Amino acid sequence: MAGHIRDSLIRMDRVCKAYGDHRILFDISMDVGEREFLTILGPSGCGKTTILRLLGGFETPSSGEIFLDSRPLSGVPAYRRPINTVFQKYSLFSHLNVFENIAFGLRIKKLPREEILRKVGRMLELVNLRGYENRLVNSLSGGQQQRIAIARALVCEPRVLLLDEPLGALDLYLRKEMQIELKNMQTSLGITFIYVTHDQEEALTMSDKVVVMNSGRIQQMGTPEDIYNEPTNVFTSRFIGESNIFDGVMPRDLLVSFGGREHVCVDRGFSPMQEVHVVIRPEDVRVCEPGRGTLRGEVLSSVFKGVHYEMMLKEGDRVWMIHNTKNHPVGTEVGIYFGPEDIHIMKRGEGE
Amino acid sequence: MKRADVNFLQYPYILWAGLFIFIPLVIVLWYSFTVAGADGDAVFSLENYERFLSPVYMQVLSRSAVLAVKSTFICLLIGYPAALIITRLPRMWRNTILLLLVIPMWINFLLRTYAWMVLLGRRGVLNRILEFFGLPGQEWLYTETAVLIGMVYNFLPFMVLPLYSALSRIGKETIEAAEDLGANRFVVFRRVVLPQSVPGVIAGITMVFMPAVSAFVVSALLGGGQYMLIGNLIEQQFLYVGDWHFGSSLSIIMMVVILLTMALVSLYDKGASLEGGNLW
Numbered sequence: 001m002a003g004h005i006r007d008s009l010i011r012m013d014r015v016c017k018a019y020g021d022h023r024i025l026f027d028i029s030m031d032v033g034e035r036e037f038l039t040i041l042g043p044s045g046c047g048k049t050t051i052l053r054l055l056g057g058f059e060t061p062s063s064g065e066i067f068l069d070s071r072p073l074s075g076v077p078a079y080r081r082p083i084n085t086v087f088q089k090y091s092l093f094s095h096l097n098v099f100e101n102i103a104f105g106l107r108i109k110k111l112p113r114e115e116i117l118r119k120v121g122r123m124l125e126l127v128n129l130r131g132y133e134n135r136l137v138n139s140l141s142g143g144q145q146q147r148i149a150i151a152r153a154l155v156c157e158p159r160v161l162l163l164d165e166p167l168g169a170l171d172l173y174l175r176k177e178m179q180i181e182l183k184n185m186q187t188s189l190g191i192t193f194i195y196v197t198h199d200q201e202e203a204l205t206m207s208d209k210v211v212v213m214n215s216g217r218i219q220q221m222g223t224p225e226d227i228y229n230e231p232t233n234v235f236t237s238r239f240i241g242e243s244n245i246f247d248g249v250m251p252r253d254l255l256v257s258f259g260g261r262e263h264v265c266v267d268r269g270f271s272p273m274q275e276v277h278v279v280i281r282p283e284d285v286r287v288c289e290p291g292r293g294t295l296r297g298e299v300l301s302s303v304f305k306g307v308h309y310e311m312m313l314k315e316g317d318r319v320w321m322i323h324n325t326k327n328h329p330v331g332t333e334v335g336i337y338f339g340p341e342d343i344h345i346m347k348r349g350e351g352e
Numbered sequence: 353m354k355r356a357d358v359n360f361l362q363y364p365y366i367l368w369a370g371l372f373i374f375i376p377l378v379i380v381l382w383y384s385f386t387v388a389g390a391d392g393d394a395v396f397s398l399e400n401y402e403r404f405l406s407p408v409y410m411q412v413l414s415r416s417a418v419l420a421v422k423s424t425f426i427c428l429l430i431g432y433p434a435a436l437i438i439t440r441l442p443r444m445w446r447n448t449i450l451l452l453l454v455i456p457m458w459i460n461f462l463l464r465t466y467a468w469m470v471l472l473g474r475r476g477v478l479n480r481i482l483e484f485f486g487l488p489g490q491e492w493l494y495t496e497t498a499v500l501i502g503m504v505y506n507f508l509p510f511m512v513l514p515l516y517s518a519l520s521r522i523g524k525e526t527i528e529a530a531e532d533l534g535a536n537r538f539v540v541f542r543r544v545v546l547p548q549s550v551p552g553v554i555a556g557i558t559m560v561f562m563p564a565v566s567a568f569v570v571s572a573l574l575g576g577g578q579y580m581l582i583g584n585l586i587e588q589q590f591l592y593v594g595d596w597h598f599g600s601s602l603s604i605i606m607m608v609v610i611l612l613t614m615a616l617v618s619l620y621d622k623g624a625s626l627e628g629g630n631l632w
Contacts, residue, residue, distance in 0.1 A: 058528055078531040079539075091529040095547045104543070105533035156533060 015064035042213035084153035293335030383600035400601035431511035494576030510559035518552025
């Protein structure tokens with residue numbers, strides 16, 4: 001972010017939110033660029049929805065400021081912000097049909113009739129709901145209601161679209177399909193999306209930038225690749241995918257000691273003998289014949305997961321989770337191998 | 353569950369409805385289409401209905417209808433803002449206010465109406481207050497205003513409760529969604545809250561209009577018998593005149609008026625109340 005010059009559309013500057021003594025958000029600062037797909041990822045209760053509500057104008061920050069186009073948003077009510085929201089529960093207007101739901105924002109702006117007809121028509125096309133104009137929204141399926149909620153927000157041509165776990169209520173197949181559709185819409189319309197989810201896969205699939213949050217604080221911010229490959233703290237590595245996390249010591253840079261052995265790694269910038277966390281992804285560990293790998297362990301369990309077997313190995317007093325396409329029966333002795341670039345070192349005390 | 357089981361469970365109600373709704377209705381219908389013959393037995397006749405078409409009785413009907421419409425309208429005028437305010441109160445206050453609204457209904461209807469006589473009488477509480485401020489006392493009792501006050505007072509809860517139920521069903525998220533799309537508070541009310549509360553308005557109007565059009569105690573006590581409504585006329589025919597035939601035809605006419613009004617009102621409902629019982 002530092003030195004990263006890009007048109008910043010939204011800037012949050014040390015935003016805090018508290019209800020009485022109950023603090024929800026701590027010093028949230030971030031920039032969202034024009035046409036960016038930014039995902040706020042975190043477990044429920046981490047404050048991610050509160051950020052959306054602050055941006056939408058439904059809550060006011062306890063301190064700090066939010067800027068849109070470098071202009072402060074405080075004091076601007078929700079209905080005057082060029083920001084629209086796709087709500088978690090869709091919140092469609094049950095007294096209106098599909099057409100009128102989508103036209104709602106345009107009617108308030110008092111656009112001419114032909115223009116409303118044209119814009120709503122285009123949106124119906126975009127979300128694949130042509131022919132549904134006169135249906136009542138409650139008679140539609142969850143996926144269709146979701147599309148209407150998206151169309152209703154997009155038709156207003158907002159600068160920023162906020163999406164609060166919009167795919168949460170859909171089944172897996174529909175969710176995957178909508179992920180792709182959403183990403184396509186965002187690219188083709190060129191609108192900034194701020195997307196909130198607790199689903200890490202969703203975040204990694206769609207986003208240009210991911211903000212990982214926990215307990216009201218930003219844990220890490222970066223591209224999906226950065227977040228996945230280089231988690232900077234234990235929380236991120238636990239939350240994004242599955243990880244083996246062990247205690248270790250760095251005798252010097254590029255060398256880490258754990259499991260009674262020293263391993264070459266690619267991390268630097270540590271003081272000698274600094275205590276660290278060692279993170280190794282289950283899919284980065286290879287299983288080989290005993291004695292040939294870096295370490296050796298005993299298979300505790302093995303579960304077939306479709307693409308791979310998820311095996312638990314006991315190595316010393318540590319338990320490893322390993323994803324491997326070849327099964328090894330429980331009780332057999334195996335070797336464990338991983339390369340220097342598979343080891344991620346994290347300083348202790350961050351995000352715990 | 354088998355169909356037979358369901359049918360079995362319906363029997364007590366069918367019996368009840370037959371005994372206390374269907375049979376009396378048939379009796380009333382029979383009375384309304386007959387008159388007492390020369391030797392005392394009933395003879396089929398439309399005379400009762402013809403008699404009703406005379407201006408005296410038509411006037412009674414129109415007076416009843418106008419008064420019922422007026423009191424329903426006033427109830428709506430007071431009840432809608434009241435219900436709207438109640439839905440926005442903190443939960444604890446909401447229940448307290450609703451309870452206060454319902455408590456008077458636990459008191460006997462007659463007693464409540466007598467209480468208004470005490471309040472509105474020539475030497476009543478209202479006039480004493482006016483005199484205290486040096487204003488001349490008014491003749492409140494036995495006026496149309498008194499009848500209206502009594503009706504609105506008695507039927508207001510029937511307006512507020514269904515309205516409250518409909519309004520409290522409009523979620524906070526729905527209102528936020530409208531704000532998000534550019535609606536200020538006024539537009540939110542006009543385009544979302546008002547249309548979504550229509551089932552409550554219909555239910556409230558129904559609940560108030562029905563007892564208002566058939567009211568006879570309020571007009572007898574607070575109107576002092578000067579405001580003969582169709583309810584009073586029926587009471588008079590049955591209890592004092594003893595002409596059950598004419599009384600029955602009046603009852604049938606009133607029922608038809610109510611049914612027609614309900615049908616008319618539900619036309620405006622546009623199927624919105626399909627979502628279920630919106631009374632409370």
